[in-house]
Amino acid sequence: MKIYVDADACPVKDIIISEAVSVEIPVILVTSFSHFSNAEQPPGVETIYVDSGADAADYRIMKLAESDDMIVTQDYGLASLGLAKGCLVLHHKGFTYTNENIDQLLQTRYLSAMARKSGKRTKGPKPFTQEDREQFRQLFKKAISRST
Template identity: 40%
Template sequence: MRIIIDGDACPQQVKEICERAAHEYNVELIIVVDIAHYIVSDFTVMVVEQGRDSVDYKIVQIFQNEDILVTQDYGLASLVLGKASAVIHTAGFFINNNNIDTLLESRHIGQKIRKAGGRTKGPSKRTKEQDENFEKCLYKVLREKFGRVKLNKKKRTV
């Protein structure tokens, strides 16, 4: 099991939560970005050429059974959903078989509105609640797989 982050447009707080969890559970973490993004991490950062969906193609290529995907991209999520332990949206909810069709449909409707010259609501300011919800989702998956971990004295017990 690995945590794979779609690094394009991934909030810094989400990256930090993933890094902390990967460290605590000794899980491999891979952040995939294109050359237009500069990311520094103690974990693996894969840099791909800039291009439409180049990060998505790389993630699909390297994704293995039971990996966890962190993304905002519903199309990418739908491609790995069948073999993922979990797909977690950066806003703090699971993308799964129960909601993927609705999410893809809402994306499609938004694209049609924009293509016709209309405006759709852009991204809202990130909230503390989203960070907390994301952390709960990620740790839920890790606990289900590995159980609870005891951390160093300086850190809390999960």
């Protein structure tokens, strides 16, 4: 198992890295060149840089991920592709994408986009909280413990 992180705006990279490294699961952070960093990562963590174009990180993750790998993303489109490939897909707010909930999430995203296109305002995501971090940590620990 490998863990692929859609890392550009992922607020839980530190949790993913610390928990995965402790059980020796490889972590691949996929991020755009616009987020380049010289920061040294611990052994077992690799950073792959991609162009800043729309969906470049998503395409790279889908090229690399295999069945039974884990993907952490807030992108519903990438989540849908990951599920179709047999990956476990987690959201940083602490829920698992499933074949049962992905259609509703995609539909909501589509309807919001159509509303914005017609000039209406839609609500953005709620602020990320410490409770969200802890919920993700618990979900992530449970998910990696099943694979080790």
